[in-house]
Amino acid sequence: MAVKTLTIDGKAISAREEQTILQAARENGISIPTLCQLNGTSDIGACRLCLVEVAGIPKLLPACVTRVGEGMEVSTDSERIREYRKMIVELLFAERNHVCAACVENGHCELQDLAISVGMDHSRYDYMNPKCAVDITHKRYGIDHNRCVLCGRCVRVCDEIEGAHTWDFQGRGANTRTISDMFVPWGQAASCTSCGKCVQACPTGAIFRRGSTVAEMQKDRTRLDFIVTAREKKQWIA
């Protein structure tokens, strides 16, 4: 096991060579905002919130998919990074119809928390007001595409932890939609085991338990941690 030494925000740290900047930062108590990252699933660098500066490289790099390197000088916080993170959150709000006041996840939402942490008080971008479907054909759960941020956590948790791969993406760019099976209503998706992992994985109110009304929804991510710990450490501990 080779060890790399590097600095993050001026702090000298050592990390295993297979670790990402995000993992190394977290192990050392340095917090980097994330949205698409979900422990126990693969990292895809989709949301770009974890962008960091690495000395000598002009572009910003996503910490969740960038491996640590010997002598790397990483900075997780600067005027430039803060501005980009705020921009990203504003774009996420402008891209779909995030009406916090009428959302099941209001008050428990990772997107809302991000808006607060990046200091967003309004979106500088025009709202796109896309027409988005709400699918409540599944007997226990629903998906409201108005609230989807395309983080892909449902896709990965379903494929990599449940092993069902009910969810995937259709289309490109702002027209991308999360679909179940070969674009059939969720209630008709034969591969869905109704395990509910996607409900817990979803950072916003996009995937919800039916019967939750405004602000009632609280995701229980410890259920996922339980399974991940069981798999990785063979320990069935709650």
Place this chain on the structure above:
Amino acid sequence: MDRVRLATIWLGGCSGCHMSFLDLDEFLIDLADIVDVVYGPVVDPKEYPDNVDICLIEGAVCSDEHIHHVKNIRAKTKIVVAFGDCAVTGNVPAMRNPLGKVGSILQEIYCDRPDAQGQMPGEKGLMPVLIDTVVPVHQVIKVDAFLPGCPPPASRIKEFVQLALSGAELKLQGSGLKPG
């Protein structure tokens, strides 16, 4: 010190932000010592006056009348504040945007539904004309400060008003920025 000239207005919203303002309770009495409310639903003059120091705009911009109001307010006001989520984001009134143009929405609601009366509203000049896309205030005029929340809790309004009265930068921090 001159008394502060405060205005408020209620555009496309539910008046909940104004209700939350009234929840300031005894702080309203302190405010009354230093502030004159020169325009708004609670005092109801017909014309927006000149030389307003600060205006709290509740609600999204939904009609030609709202556009006229916000432009007039901008011209006569030092500090314009988007007051509450509808003013800041469009929020609930903007939920009609994805449904299409105003004409087709009104047609469906007033004529096509089984229980509709079969008559479109809007005798010319009688009602404000709705615009096709509901927008937050800052997409029509320059907004100086944002006070989010649906409604903003009274404690947040108080913090904001105190910032305004002290002349500090009008920027809320932390949980003061929570929408919804």
